Amino acid sequence: MTGNEDPWGGLESTVAMFPGQGSQRPGMGRTLTRNYAEADEVFDECSDALGLDVRELAWDSSPEQLGKTENTQVALVAASIAAWRVWTQVGGNLAHAVAGHSIGALSAAIAGGYIPLADGIKLARRRGHLMASAPGQGSMLAVAVRGEDQRHGLITSAATFGLDVAAVNGERQVVLSGPVDDIEDARKHFGAKSTQLNVSHAFHSRLMEPVMAEWQELLSRAPFRAGDIPMLGCTSPGRLDTAMEVSNELYFGIRQTVRWDQVLEAADSFGTWVYLGTAKSLSRLRRNQTQTVQIVEDTYVGRRT
Structure with missing residues (x-):
């Protein structure tokens, strides 16, 4: 059974969400592979596709090495x-929509059936290398906000600092991105409300524009296909159903603002939210929700179907 055989939204429907950069940690996925052959096979497929040991990369790297964008x-x-x-093969579960934060959108595209894992993991590697190669010294700053007025004010005023809005992560957080000096000015302005992120570049900003053409070329050669499960876009808000829509979402995803707030708004119509992988940080972006929440990571215990 595939996700599009079930109704979109409603209390009986489920949306699966995948995390982005910043949620990585050494050792992620190790326990799942020990407990489930299905997880072990994923690491085999990824290692074979890339010609490198993805287990060693994910499990044995130092935090600094794993934090390099091309590895993360x-x-x-x-x-x-x-x-x-x-979650799907062992637990026998079904998602009616998928969504992902930044690089998580590529995970969502693979899960939704829009691109095979072997090709998707190659895109992840090339995406990381491209973003890390973007010229200029950039950084990112997360700023806590309270209320819609404060959030809207920050979004509209980002340009006064010479910065772009990298992400709107919900009701309580906006992330700014741009040159290091401008980030430092913004950090001094916002003070304790802000946290400079441990990243090497200004992702989701104009500093990514020099690599956009090559990224588009890579996507144009990738074997995208009709998917099985609709996707919630985070740079193109709304429901995405076609290979072209998903490919475009991934293209704009390195430059445009991640509107995770709009993903959360769309997900409100689903009765169950499932966070997959190292997604606890992603789950914290929404509080006081009424939906059933599951987190599927290394401690997950599924049932054989």
Whole structure:
């Protein structure tokens, strides 16, 4: 059974969500592979596709090595799809929509059937290398906000600092991105409300534009296909159903603002939210929700169907 055989939204429907950069940790996915052959096979497929040991990359790297963008993105996709395979194949569960935060959108595209895992993990590796190669010294700053007025004010005023809005992560957080000096000015302005992120570049900002053409070329050669499960876009808000829509979402996903707030709004119509992989940080972006919540990571215990 595939996700599009069931109704969109409603109390009986489920949306599966995949995390982005910043949620990685050494060892992610290790316990799942020990407990489930389905997860182990994912790491085999990824390692074979890339010609490198993804287990060693995800499990034995130092936090600094794993934090390199080209490594982070591969490890996150592998761990996320391992959790997805266990949740669906072992647990016998079904998602009616998928969504992902930044690189998580690629995990969502793989889970939704829009691109095979072997090709998707290659895109993750190339995406990471491209984003890490973008010229200029950039950084990112997460700013806590209270209320819609404060959030809207920050979004509209980002340009006064010479920055772009990298992400709107819900009701309580906006992430700014841009040159290091401008980030430092914004950090001094916002003070304790802000946290400078441990990233190497200004992702989701104009500093990514020099690599956009090559990223588009890579996507144009990738074997996208009709998927099985609709996807919630985070740069193109709404329901995505076609290979072209999903490919475009991934293209704009390295430059445009991640509107996770709009993903959460769309997900409100689903009765169950499932966070897959190293997704606890993602689950914290929404509080006081009424939906049933599941987190599928290394401690997950599924049932054989």
